[in-house]
Amino acid sequence: MTVKSTGISHIAGIKSFSTDFSSFGEDYVFSRISPGKAAHPGALLDNPWRFDGLTLVLSLSGIKSVNINMESIDVTPNSIIITGPNSIISPGGIDWEHIDAYTLFISKEFMMDINLDVNVINIRQQFQKRKPVISLSEEETMLLRRYLELLHLNAKNREMSLYVKSIARNLVSALVYEMMEIAVKYDEPVNDENNRYKSRRIGYVHDFMQLVTRYHTKERSVGFYADKLYISPKYLSLIIKETTGKSAAQWIDEYVILEAKNMLRFSGKNIQQIAYDLNFTNQSSFGKFFKHLTGMSPTEFQHS
Numbered sequence: 001m002t003v004k005s006t007g008i009s010h011i012a013g014i015k016s017f018s019t020d021f022s023s024f025g026e027d028y029v030f031s032r033i034s035p036g037k038a039a040h041p042g043a044l045l046d047n048p049w050r051f052d053g054l055t056l057v058l059s060l061s062g063i064k065s066v067n068i069n070m071e072s073i074d075v076t077p078n079s080i081i082i083t084g085p086n087s088i089i090s091p092g093g094i095d096w097e098h099i100d101a102y103t104l105f106i107s108k109e110f111m112m113d114i115n116l117d118v119n120v121i122n123i124r125q126q127f128q129k130r131k132p133v134i135s136l137s138e139e140e141t142m143l144l145r146r147y148l149e150l151l152h153l154n155a156k157n158r159e160m161s162l163y164v165k166s167i168a169r170n171l172v173s174a175l176v177y178e179m180m181e182i183a184v185k186y187d188e189p190v191n192d193e194n195n196r197y198k199s200r201r202i203g204y205v206h207d208f209m210q211l212v213t214r215y216h217t218k219e220r221s222v223g224f225y226a227d228k229l230y231i232s233p234k235y236l237s238l239i240i241k242e243t244t245g246k247s248a249a250q251w252i253d254e255y256v257i258l259e260a261k262n263m264l265r266f267s268g269k270n271i272q273q274i275a276y277d278l279n280f281t282n283q284s285s286f287g288k289f290f291k292h293l294t295g296m297s298p299t300e301f302q303h304s
Helices: 008-017 108-113 123-128 138-155 162-185 193-215 222-229 233-244 248-266 271-277 283-294 298-302
Strands: 004-006 020-024 028-033 049-051 053-061 065-068 071-074 079-083 088-091 100-107 133-135
Touching (some): 008 028, 020 138, 053 108, 079 162, 100 108, 100 138, 108 162, 138 162, 193 222, 193 248, 222 233, 233 248, 248 271, 248 283, 248 298, 271 283, 283 298
Parallel strands (some): 004 049
Antiparallel strands (some): 020 028, 028 100, 053 079, 053 100
16 A cells, blocks of 8 residues: 655645636645536545645535545535544545535645634644544535635635735634534544543543643643643653654644744734743743744744
8 A cells, every 4th residue: 555645735636637726825725526527536546645734525425435544434415524634545435427525625834824722723633533524414514615615715816915815814714613613513422331441541631732721831841731630741741642643742832832823923022022921031942942843933933
């Protein structure tokens, strides 16, 4: 089996079998595939592939199953398929004569750049404990279609300006919140005895994330959060890494960076004030932390 790692620039190949298509730079790619009009993609989807961002497919008809991380999942009409960064995806049963679907691929970098609440910024963590395929009501389907069409219109035949990108950020932000609202609504309680151990671990992950949400502007030590949970830092790091794919330290840093980005872009405060608010000893230490994790200085990010 070959797994192709894919970025936004490679995803643009979907245009060849789309009935409607637009891309917003390296930020997101939209595609509409309509019944009887879509060309079969041929070898493009022969092998499983991995995308380093958020993948969303709104299936109206024609998609019968999809393979996500080597698991085959049935898809009913009016369903949403959501996968986070680096999930392994391949098509299952598809009726190309009757397929009707919207797809949206959003880069991980763009997801990190928009003004989202820190509770929902990482799509992988939020959706991995939920079903990747959710059946929707007619009203939910129509609502998500409108968001996707607005993102398409925003990208199509528009110049890349400050306002257009701001519109894109806010539309994606609103779309993510809508998807989270739908995902929470369809959550299923864990009743299976065999899943209780997994549920306890998820409980630790949930509590850790809640603590990071509350304290990340003041505390960046894994030991601080482990003490709050009455477990050792080593055990906390283990279960966070095994459950989410990222270490506890990476999660803390990610929350701090998101907060820093939001403050740099939206708070109106200067860099020294932001460094103080995030409990850095000085502006220089904050700048080194920010550049190490983002590749640019706080000043460069403010002007980007």
